[in-house]
Amino acid sequence: EPEVTQTPSHQVTQMGQEVILRCVPISNHLYFYWYRQILGQKVEFLVSFYNNEISEKSEIFDDQFSVERPDGSNFTLKIRSTKLEDSAMYFCASSAGIASTDTQYFGPGTRLTVL
Amino acid sequence: DAKTTQPNSMESNEEEPVHLPCNHSTISGTDYIHWYRQLPSQGPEYVIHGLTSNVNNRMASLAIAEDRKSSTLILHRATLRDAAVYYCILTGTDSWGKLQFGAGTQVVVTP
Numbered sequence: 001e002p003e004v005t006q007t008p009s010h011q012v013t014q015m016g017q018e019v020i021l022r023c024v025p026i027s028n029h030l031y032f033y034w035y036r037q038i039l040g041q042k043v044e045f046l047v048s049f050y051n052n053e054i055s056e057k058s059e060i061f062d063d064q065f066s067v068e069r070p071d072g073s074n075f076t077l078k079i080r081s082t083k084l085e086d087s088a089m090y091f092c093a094s095s096a097g098i099a100s101t102d103t104q105y106f107g108p109g110t111r112l113t114v115l
Numbered sequence: 116d117a118k119t120t121q122p123n124s125m126e127s128n129e130e131e132p133v134h135l136p137c138n139h140s141t142i143s144g145t146d147y148i149h150w151y152r153q154l155p156s157q158g159p160e161y162v163i164h165g166l167t168s169n170v171n172n173r174m175a176s177l178a179i180a181e182d183r184k185s186s187t188l189i190l191h192r193a194t195l196r197d198a199a200v201y202y203c204i205l206t207g208t209d210s211w212g213k214l215q216f217g218a219g220t221q222v223v224v225t226p
Contacts (some may be wrong), residue, residue: 004158031212043202043216056211091158098212100147104210106158 002026004107006092012113013082021077021110023092032075033104034067036060043091049075050098082114100115118142119203124221127193135188137203142183146207150177150188152199153219159202162188178186190222198224 004077005024013019027031028076049067066078075094079086089111093104120138126131139148150162163170163177165186170177176189190197200219 026144033212034213035214035216043153043214045213045215048212056213057182093158095212098210100145100206100208101164102212103161103164104159104212104214106160109158112209 002105004092004094004105006090006107006110008110009108010111010113011102012073012115015084015114016081019079019082019112021079021090021092021112023077023107025075025092025094026105027073029094029096029105031055031095031098031102032067032069033095035093035106036088036092037091038085038088042072046077048098055098078110079112084114087114088110093095118205118215119217121201121203121217121220123218124223126223126225127190129194129224129226130192133190133193133197133222133224135190135201135203135222136185138185139189139203139205140184142205143207146205146210148177148179149201149206149214150175151202151214151216152206153202154196154199156163158213161199162190164206193222193224195224195226198222 007022032049037043047057047061089109091109092107095104096103149164151159153159165177178187202219
């Protein structure tokens with residue numbers, strides 16, 4: 001069964017450093033998403049991406065964040081200058097469409113720890 | 116602005132059914148009811164979805180009230196692997212793919 005993969009599984013970085021989280025969505029999917037989950041809190045939507053453009057983003061997704069599909073398979077989330085509060089699990093997801101019936105498939109997540 | 120309300124936790128014995136309620140009194144006519152679950156240390160996973168009629172799949176059943184203001188996810192025989200947080204999420208024409216997760220219901224399965 002196709003699945004979304006994410007690398008690395010755990011990333012430790014110093015405050016102020018740039019990090020890039022990588023995702024390989026399901027191959028025939030067209031819509032891509034990033035969510036985050038701070039420890040003990042709910043899963044929060046960050047951004048959706050389609051046709052090489054951001055479709056929607058939340059208030060969390062400020063200028064420190066960017067997303068890119070650098071090639072036909074990868075989807076990345078970059079945080080330019082990490083803050084302590086960026087420590088969280090980051091989940092990538094993909095879907096074939098954005099209809100109300102479309103299912104999102106999530107990756108296993110990257111745990112980001114900012115020291 | 117949570118659109119759904121779920122109990123914080125539910126406990127079940129292994130191999131017994133689990134009924135997880137969800138209230139969504141402000142649901143619109145075109146909103147679908149989706150359920151996802153999150154196993155420990157994993158990403159969310161799709162379980163089931165429906166609009167008006169009850170739905171069954173290999174994982175669970177979804178019973179939707181006639182007025183659609185509530186629904187119940189039914190795990191017919193809980194196993195230890197079903198211990199997870201279960202999320203009830205509405206998706207509508209204005210969702211644009213964005214899933215809004217609440218706190219969900221933590222299901223504890225006791226052997």
